[in-house]
Amino acid sequence: MQKKIFCHFCATPLINKYIEGRTRRFCTSCNSPIYENPIPASCLVVINEKDEVLLVKRSVEPQIGMWCLPGGFIELGETPYEAGLRELKEETGLSGKIDTLLGVSTHSNEQYYSVLITGFLIKQFSGSMNAGDDASDVSFFSKNKMPKIAFSTHESFINTYYSIYA
Numbered sequence: 001m002q003k004k005i006f007c008h009f010c011a012t013p014l015i016n017k018y019i020e021g022r023t024r025r026f027c028t029s030c031n032s033p034i035y036e037n038p039i040p041a042s043c044l045v046v047i048n049e050k051d052e053v054l055l056v057k058r059s060v061e062p063q064i065g066m067w068c069l070p071g072g073f074i075e076l077g078e079t080p081y082e083a084g085l086r087e088l089k090e091e092t093g094l095s096g097k098i099d100t101l102l103g104v105s106t107h108s109n110e111q112y113y114s115v116l117i118t119g120f121l122i123k124q125f126s127g128s129m130n131a132g133d134d135a136s137d138v139s140f141f142s143k144n145k146m147p148k149i150a151f152s153t154h155e156s157f158i159n160t161y162y163s164i165y166a
């Protein structure tokens, strides 16, 4: 991750300062550390009646061209559920109803350093499937014919589904 150079409140150049157990970026004008945290995202394990998983082909970096679960970053004011359902609609055209939380995890990301990701199970959905937004293709895959998944956290949510809920 690129180091932050200026305070995003007052534009003062930041320094390093050891605060609360680690070296942090610090604004001497605001007299405040710039706290950095994982960025929250939601993804969906959507399962059809044949027990297949819905995947989208990524049309953006990172991992462009690889398959992953539909999902994306949580916007301000959204719950993780709402963000997941919005991303599902944007990327696949499907409207879904969340069944349960499959898990919560973090994975490293070049741009944001760390992404905190919630994985939800969806078994009830409607609408016609259309790849959109950050997806160039969308399809269901059976457990035995799964392509390589772009992110290990997504893979672990899929594995959680097959080992506990299938």
Ligand SMILES: [Zn+2]
Binding pocket: 007, 008, 009, 010, 011, 012, 027, 028, 029, 030, 031
């Ligand atoms: Zn400042």
